[in-house]
Ligand SMILES: O=P(O)(O)OC[C@H]1O[C@H](OP(=O)(O)OP(=O)(O)O)[C@H](O)[C@@H]1O
């Protein structure tokens with residue numbers, strides 16, 4: 001395991017904050033689908049997109065939810081993104097009316113690969129970094145490129161020393 005992070009800053013997101021931000025994303029998307037404002041399906045990019053996608057689908061009452069699995073990182077080191085599981089392509093077609101949801105965009109390489117398979121889909125992430133921002137149609141919060149976002153599923157509550165130390 002690495003002792004030091006390769007990023008200068010850490011942005012730690014609680015479950016509560018993620019819930020609020022994913023809800024805000026859903027409300028922003030509400031009424032903007034191509035079918036009288038409606039979206040026909042949500043496609044979550046696994047695994048990080050699954051929790052936000054569930055919240056978006058719940059808020060917008062979308063029952064058709066599928067997944068696309070892209071593996072691009074080993075811990076914090078990026079490798080070539082690969083699609084290792086596709087959604088039902090008969091359902092998603094060229095992506096029209098489909099909301100693709102992920103937790104964040106960083107370099108944008110994951111979304112580049114996903115967009116190539118569903119070019120007309122609307123891509124939404126909860127968080128965005130500047131390098132990948134142009135790959136996203138909607139997002140809620142931007143952080144700087146040198147920030148690593150820590151998601152609640154990667155963290156645990158633990159004891160910390162008081163600021164002035166202990167006797
Ligand atoms: O914009 P990029 O630089 O491509 O990075 C963003 C992607 O990286 C992370 O997923 P990861 O591939 O680590 O898999 P996970 O969702 O299963 O954690 C994150 O959840 C995004 O999907």
Ligand code: HPA
Pocket residue numbers: 073104106147148149150151
């Ligand atoms: O900042 C990040 N946090 C978690 N996963 C990630 N995958 C790419 N960038 C990040």
Ligand SMILES: [Mg+2]
Pocket residue numbers: 045046047048049102103
């Ligand atoms: Mg991911």
